[in-house]
Amino acid sequence: VTEEDARGLLHYRELIPRLEEALGKFSSRESAEVIQPVRSTVYCWLKLVHFSRFLGLMPTYMENDGVLSTKLVCFYNRGAGSTLPSVSATVVLLDPESGNVKAVMDGEVITKMRTAGASAISAKLLMRPGAEVLAILGTGQQALSHYNAFTEMFSFKEVRVWNHRREAAEKFRCSVGGPVTVCSSVEEAVNGADVIVTATRSTEPVLYGQWVKPGAHVAAVGACRPDWRELDDVLMKEAVVYADSRDGAMVESGDVILSGVEVFAELGDVINGTKPAHREKITVFKSLGMGVEDAVSAKLVYDQWKAKTSNL
Numbered sequence: 001v002t003e004e005d006a007r008g009l010l011h012y013r014e015l016i017p018r019l020e021e022a023l024g025k026f027s028s029r030e031s032a033e034v035i036q037p038v039r040s041t042v043y044c045w046l047k048l049v050h051f052s053r054f055l056g057l058m059p060t061y062m063e064n065d066g067v068l069s070t071k072l073v074c075f076y077n078r079g080a081g082s083t084l085p086s087v088s089a090t091v092v093l094l095d096p097e098s099g100n101v102k103a104v105m106d107g108e109v110i111t112k113m114r115t116a117g118a119s120a121i122s123a124k125l126l127m128r129p130g131a132e133v134l135a136i137l138g139t140g141q142q143a144l145s146h147y148n149a150f151t152e153m154f155s156f157k158e159v160r161v162w163n164h165r166r167e168a169a170e171k172f173r174c175s176v177g178g179p180v181t182v183c184s185s186v187e188e189a190v191n192g193a194d195v196i197v198t199a200t201r202s203t204e205p206v207l208y209g210q211w212v213k214p215g216a217h218v219a220a221v222g223a224c225r226p227d228w229r230e231l232d233d234v235l236m237k238e239a240v241v242y243a244d245s246r247d248g249a250m251v252e253s254g255d256v257i258l259s260g261v262e263v264f265a266e267l268g269d270v271i272n273g274t275k276p277a278h279r280e281k282i283t284v285f286k287s288l289g290m291g292v293e294d295a296v297s298a299k300l301v302y303d304q305w306k307a308k309t310s311n312l
């Protein structure tokens with residue numbers, strides 16, 4: 001199933017409810033609902049030098065949904081000159097009865113859309129009512145999918161973007177459909193913002209607590225290794241911290257591990273009503289990405305692809 005197929009078959013209005021259901025099932029910790037270990041990761045060293053490159057393996061089994069899958073995802077921090085994507089991914093969908101491969105599908109569209117979909121769910125649950133200003137830090141693939149999901153789901157009065165290379169932010173502004181304000185600094189972009197998405201390849205903090213307004217919601221998408229940061233300690237300590245997976249965050253998130261904060265709840269706990277949504281406080285949703293999100297997205301793509309191709 002190609003990238004083009006997946007792009008034509010995945011839509012936020014169908015995907016987001018499935019993701020919400022899957023996150024709730026994950027946090028219920030019932031084994032028939034979801035078996036999904038923390039991603040297994042190997043760094044791809046080069047001549048014994050440690051570069052920011054890794055391969056992640058993300059197996060998932062959802063007995064009640066009849067889904068068995070794994071994603072193979074490579075994150076390569078290639079630098080500004082490269083035309084190749086930072087994330088390349090393939091999802092393998094298997095038949096849970098026989099163990100046979102049912103489909104091998106592009107995982108890049110799935111990764112972009114399910115990540116933005118999970119962040120949109122976090123905003124729906126954790127941002128203050130009447131949120132008006134969205135700020136997006138980074139202008140790559142995730143920034144674009146977050147722009148698309150957030151502008152489709154919510155009605156912000158202003159969308160601001162910032163990139164460490166201003167020309168990339170200008171390019172982003174020209175490529176999207178709606179109005180976008182390009183900002184010269186992170187501080188300018190997040191000043192008074194109600195919702196902030198951090199989607200950079202940075203390994204050092206880019207967002208500082210002193211700039212974030214009380215009650216703002218931060219969807220933190222980057223910094224997916226234990227020694228990488230996007231958020232500073234002040235922000236992490238002031239915020240109520242939610243994660244997609246508590247176990248994942250304790251193993252993979254530099255922002256959580258190095259700041260020493262506790263994950264207050266998983267997003268699924270809020271969905272299940274077992275933990276409260278502290279909309280009145282600064283909230284951080286630390287997203288690492290989960291196999292269960294890929295599994296339900298892949299099933300959605302596959303079922304529609306099968307229906308379409310069997311009609312040919």
Ligand SMILES: NC(=O)C1=CN([C@@H]2O[C@H](COP(=O)(O)OP(=O)(O)OC[C@H]3O[C@@H](n4cnc5c(N)ncnc54)[C@H](O)[C@@H]3O)[C@@H](O)[C@H]2O)C=CC1
Pocket residue numbers: 075085086087111115138139140141142143163164165168199200201202203206220221222223224287288289290
């Ligand atoms: N939470 C999740 O489920 C997922 C997280 N990610 C993470 O999201 C982040 C963004 O991924 P993509 O959009 O695919 O990458 P990308 O390469 O398309 O975009 C990265 C953006 O970060 C900017 N950037 C690079 N170095 C920077 C620095 N030192 N400081 C500030 N900005 C910098 C780039 O100019 C670019 O705008 C990555 O950290 C990736 O690991 C990616 C997929 C899923």
Ligand SMILES: O=C([O-])C1=[NH+]CCC1
Pocket residue numbers: 073075087111224288289290
């Ligand atoms: O969940 C995912 O696919 C990824 N998380 C970080 C890089 C890729």
